[in-house]
Amino acid sequence: MKDPNTVIVQLESISKTFRTRTSFLKGAPKEVVALNRVSFEIFKGEIFGLVGESGSGKTTTGRLIVKLETPDSGKLLVDGNDITQIKGRNLKNFRKKVQMIFQDPYQSLNPYLSVYDSVSEPLIVHNVGDSATRKDRVRQSLKDVGLSPPDDFFYRYPHQMSGGQRQRVAIARAMVLKPEFVVADEPTSMLDASIAIHIFNILSELRKKLNVTFLFITHSLAAARYLCDRIGVIYKGEMVETGAAEDIIQNPQHPYTQALIQAHPRFRHGPILKKYIR
Amino acid sequence: MALLTVENLSVGYHTRKGFLKSVQGVSFALAEGESLGLVGESGCGKTTIGMSLMGLLPENAAVTDGRILFEDKDLLKLSKKEIRQVRWKKIAMIFQAAMNALNPVHRVSEQIAEAILAHDTEISEETAMKQVESLFQVVGIPPGRMRDYPHQYSGGMKQRAIIAMALSCNPSLIIADEPTTALDVIVQDQILNAIKDFQKRLNVSLIFISHDIAVVADVCDSIGIMFAGQLVEYGNVKDVFDVPMHPYTRSLLASYLTLDKDIVQLDSKPGETPDLVNPTPGCRFSERCALADAACSLNTPEWIEISPTHKALCNQFK
Amino acid sequence: MTVNQSTQTSKISVRPAKRFPTIERLKEGWSVYKENLIGKIGLTLLVIFALMAVCSFFPPLIDPMYHPMTGVDPLITHSTGPSWRHWLGTDFIGRDILCQLLAGTRIAFMVGISAAFMSIFLGTVIGMIAGYAGKIADTLLMRLADMIMVMPTLLVVLILSSLFGQLNIWTIVLLIALFRWPGVSRVIRAQTLSLKERPFIEAAKVTGASHFRIIFRHIMPNVLPLSLLYMTFRVTSAIIIEAALAFLGFGDPSTVSWGMMLQWVWKTGHMFQAPYWLLPPGICISLLTLSFYMMGRAMEEVLDPRLRKEVAQE
Numbered sequence: 062m063k064d065p066n067t068v069i070v071q072l073e074s075i076s077k078t079f080r081t082r083t084s085f086l087k088g089a090p091k092e093v094v095a096l097n098r099v100s101f102e103i104f105k106g107e108i109f110g111l112v113g114e115s116g117s118g119k120t121t122t123g124r125l126i127v128k129l130e131t132p133d134s135g136k137l138l139v140d141g142n143d144i145t146q147i148k149g150r151n152l153k154n155f156r157k158k159v160q161m162i163f164q165d166p167y168q169s170l171n172p173y174l175s176v177y178d179s180v181s182e183p184l185i186v187h188n189v190g191d192s193a194t195r196k197d198r199v200r201q202s203l204k205d206v207g208l209s210p211p212d213d214f215f216y217r218y219p220h221q222m223s224g225g226q227r228q229r230v231a232i233a234r235a236m237v238l239k240p241e242f243v244v245a246d247e248p249t250s251m252l253d254a255s256i257a258i259h260i261f262n263i264l265s266e267l268r269k270k271l272n273v274t275f276l277f278i279t280h281s282l283a284a285a286r287y288l289c290d291r292i293g294v295i296y297k298g299e300m301v302e303t304g305a306a307e308d309i310i311q312n313p314q315h316p317y318t319q320a321l322i323q324a325h326p327r328f329r330h331g332p333i334l335k336k337y338i339r
Numbered sequence: 340m341a342l343l344t345v346e347n348l349s350v351g352y353h354t355r356k357g358f359l360k361s362v363q364g365v366s367f368a369l370a371e372g373e374s375l376g377l378v379g380e381s382g383c384g385k386t387t388i389g390m391s392l393m394g395l396l397p398e399n400a401a402v403t404d405g406r407i408l409f410e411d412k413d414l415l416k417l418s419k420k421e422i423r424q425v426r427w428k429k430i431a432m433i434f435q436a437a438m439n440a441l442n443p444v445h446r447v448s449e450q451i452a453e454a455i456l457a458h459d460t461e462i463s464e465e466t467a468m469k470q471v472e473s474l475f476q477v478v479g480i481p482p483g484r485m486r487d488y489p490h491q492y493s494g495g496m497k498q499r500a501i502i503a504m505a506l507s508c509n510p511s512l513i514i515a516d517e518p519t520t521a522l523d524v525i526v527q528d529q530i531l532n533a534i535k536d537f538q539k540r541l542n543v544s545l546i547f548i549s550h551d552i553a554v555v556a557d558v559c560d561s562i563g564i565m566f567a568g569q570l571v572e573y574g575n576v577k578d579v580f581d582v583p584m585h586p587y588t589r590s591l592l593a594s595y596l597t598l599d600k601d602i603v604q605l606d607s608k609p610g611e612t613p614d615l616v617n618p619t620p621g622c623r624f625s626e627r628c629a630l631a632d633a634a635c636s637l638n639t640p641e642w643i644e645i646s647p648t649h650k651a652l653c654n655q656f657k
Numbered sequence: 658m659t660v661n662q663s664t665q666t667s668k669i670s671v672r673p674a675k676r677f678p679t680i681e682r683l684k685e686g687w688s689v690y691k692e693n694l695i696g697k698i699g700l701t702l703l704v705i706f707a708l709m710a711v712c713s714f715f716p717p718l719i720d721p722m723y724h725p726m727t728g729v730d731p732l733i734t735h736s737t738g739p740s741w742r743h744w745l746g747t748d749f750i751g752r753d754i755l756c757q758l759l760a761g762t763r764i765a766f767m768v769g770i771s772a773a774f775m776s777i778f779l780g781t782v783i784g785m786i787a788g789y790a791g792k793i794a795d796t797l798l799m800r801l802a803d804m805i806m807v808m809p810t811l812l813v814v815l816i817l818s819s820l821f822g823q824l825n826i827w828t829i830v831l832l833i834a835l836f837r838w839p840g841v842s843r844v845i846r847a848q849t850l851s852l853k854e855r856p857f858i859e860a861a862k863v864t865g866a867s868h869f870r871i872i873f874r875h876i877m878p879n880v881l882p883l884s885l886l887y888m889t890f891r892v893t894s895a896i897i898i899e900a901a902l903a904f905l906g907f908g909d910p911s912t913v914s915w916g917m918m919l920q921w922v923w924k925t926g927h928m929f930q931a932p933y934w935l936l937p938p939g940i941c942i943s944l945l946t947l948s949f950y951m952m953g954r955a956m957e958e959v960l961d962p963r964l965r966k967e968v969a970q971e
Contacts, residue, residue, distance in 0.1 A: 114523035114524070114525070115523055127863050128863075129859055129862065129863065152865075153865050156863065156864065156865030157865060159863075160863060160864070161859075161860070161863045163856040163859070163860060164856070165856060168855055168856040168857060169856040169857050169859075169860050170857055170860075171857045171861075171875050171878075171879070172857075172879070173878035173879060174874075174875075174878075182861065182864055182866065182874075183864045183865070186864055186865045186866050186867075186870065187865060223612070231860070234860070234864075253380035253381055253550065254380070254550070254591065254594045254595060254596075255380070255590060255591075255594045257594075258594045258596075280523065280524065281524075281596070282524075282598060283596035283597055283598050284596055286596070286598060287596050310598055320525055321524060321525065322598055323528075324524045324525040324527065324528035324529075325524055325597075325598050326524075326527075326528075326531075326551060326553035326554050326557060327553060327557075327597060327598070327599055328553055328556050328580065328597070355685075355688075
């Protein structure tokens with residue numbers, strides 16, 4: 062399943078700068094360097110965790126890979142093809158393979174579309190099957206994320222569901238095309254801890270079941286450690302450290318990673334706690 | 340003697356779906372210089388408690404029962420004018436999105452001096468500025484940044500300024516509502532240290548509201564775990580974490596991801612918040628509880644005392 | 658690992674799945690609307706006018722002399738006050754004023770709603786395209802909107818009708834629509850700009866949805882309520898413009914509208930002699946525009962939760 066020899070996504074020296082639009086009076090536009098020559102690769106079948114604080118460029122990285130943004134320079138290879146310049150039919154084929162799960166489940170679903178309409182949309186856009194097969198695919202996808210029986214959710218609207226359910230619908234939408242690669246951008250930062258664990262477990266199950274590769278973007282080292290095979294730590298637009306998850310936690314090399322681990326809240330209470338915190 | 344005693348507080352909101360019982364029968368006490376952490380997931384009523392203490396409940400909220408005794412006065416019985424005198428002068432609050440509370444067109448130090456002058460008309464502007472300077476020292480803002488505007492501050496610095504503002508009138512109680520939620524881990528750590536530091540140094544009482552159980556364990560002396568509007572476990576931090584009794588507390592601890600212990604696949608039960616318009620008469624956690632039996636969803640749970648400084652709201656341990 | 662799931666969700670899904678949430682949404686909106694006094698008054702007025710418009714079909718069937726345009730009471734040669742035969746009196750050649758008023762209601766609805774619908778349609782589509790496309794398309798469309806917005810509608814229609822002679826009522830409707838979309842398109846564009854940044858639009862993009870699909874499937878349902886709101890205000894302005902045109906003598910001479918009635922009063926010198934003739938169309942114009950305006954205000958409250966009052970009901 063995990064295949065350390067096949068690279069599915071490769072970033073080669075990717076840079077991206079944003080220019081803030083400024084008013085006439087403030088003078089020259091400011092430049093914000095979001096990413097500065099970032100290079101790393103993600104292997105087929107793994108969950109790669111990208112850890113960083115707000116403004117570190119981690120979300121930009123995810124948006125570049127799904128082509129919501131275009132890099133200023135560098136190469137971005139998905140399945141060996143450079144995607145920085147693709148258009149038209151190639152872009153559409155690319156979209157079929159690469160999907161994204163967004164941070165805020167309250168914002169990432171159209172309030173006017175039912176669960177069925179939202180989840181079936183990718184199938185309609187890519188002309189997959191007839192309406193009966195589409196219904197089956199949607200049903201299966203909802204089941205995969207633990208929304209069962211799926212038919213009960215078909216005609217629900219986002220405002221009739223809890224945050225956790227909405228995020229699961231968003232995951233079902235991303236998975237319905239059986240993509241090869243999925244970017245999950247802080248999928249649990251708006252959710253409570255117990256629901257977050259549930260979402261992590263769903264992602265982990267999906268990886269096994271559909272053999273999909275994930276880029277998991279998070280601000281929490283602990284979450285990355287729980288879910289990911291490998292971790293990359295990004296700081297101020299530069300990748301400071303990559304490695305196997307446990308290595309990074311146990312043996313951090315870069316001072317920033319060390320500071321992150323140092324600052325992570327931890328319990329300083331009695332031995333019995335071990336029983337409950339695992 | 341307790342500085343603050345909350346007795347059987349119940350608060351609800353009038354909504355389209357009916358009267359939402361957001362907080363029900365919550366009681367706790369806080370001594371001078373003590374810090375209490377309120378922990379729970381979103382919608383458990385912890386912010387509502389903070390707002391009722393401040394007298395800042397929105398218009399559609401109503402206190403249906405209980406007393407809030409602060410310095411032997413029932414805050415719920417005070418007139419609007421009286422409550423305004425208590426608010427900020429005696430009880431101050433650090434809000435969730437406090438960083439946006441600073442006015443961008445005035446210098447940070449001037450805004451805090453203004454807050455001091457608004458509550459104390461006796462002192463001169465220079466004395467107020469002096470006070471600001473010492474406050475900045477307490478919260479850890481270098482004196483060189485006194486004349487800066489809010490946009491020149493980072494998120495953590497703004498949060499420190501907000502803390503300085505809350506401290507500006509020498510309150511005896513500070514309510515901090517998720518003061519570090521919007522901050523990055525490293526900055527959060529610094530702010531928490533600043534809070535612990537001033538709390539010890541000024542001997543001010545603190546109510547710390549958070550969803551992060553480890554943060555509360557780090558900052559507070561005692562802890563109240565909240566679920567669906569009720570306090571379910573309450574006691575000394577050490578006691579509660581040594582022997583967590585309530586199944587919800589245990590599940591909170593179990594789903595807490597750490598960097599220290601071995602990774603174990605956690606069993607997950609997705610938590611739906613129970614209906615608070617028509618709450619079940621039984622235990623509200625029973626639907627999600629691993630220990631629950633048929634009686635749990637029928638019988639009202641009662642407090643059991645594990646030690647004089649530790650109690651839990653659960654019928655399973657009787 | 659087991660995703661301990663089935664027991665949990667089946668408990669939740671006991672609730673019946675709502676198959677027609679659009680109706681649910683309307684019901685919810687209605688429950689807010691009906692608590693609004695202004696909205697209720699507006700709606701009551703509107704229902705009365707709608708009944709009047711429907712009634713306009715009956716009098717000519719009873720007796721040809723009740724035809725608003727061609728029906729002349731052979732016994733009457735000058736304007737008379739209310740009587741049993743003519744409840745609101747007659748005009749200068751003996752036509753029944755009540756029948757004219759009813760026919761005018763129908764015309765007012767026709768003009769108001771069709772002009773408003775067309776301008777809203779144009780404004781919404783142009784606004785969505787400008788907001789979504791951005792860049793050059795946005796600049797071009799919005800400058801065009803600015804240009805049209807600063808033109809005084811009434812004056813331009815007056816000039817056009819003096820150039821081309823008497824305008825047909827549908828031409829007038831079309832002209833009003835063509836001149837009244839820019840305001841709507843600005844609002845819709847602003848709304849689209851904010852929607853465009855929302856993650857669900859980006860999610861659709863990542864899915865591979867075409868621009869066409871994003872605009873009409875994702876953006877349109879979200880701006881439609883706002884368009885509907887603006888439609889009520891546009892109805893008001895369309896009715897007023899048509900009335901003004903007709904009063905000034907540039908209306909469609911083959912239709913009976915309230916503005917036309919006012920023009921006849923004025924032209925035949927009955928302005929201060931026949932209040933029974935002058936007042937009904939004047940009052941009707943005010944009340945009908947008022948009713949749409951009131952409904953718009955109430956709908957604003959339904960659409961904008963910030964305006965909703967959820968005060969303690971103790």
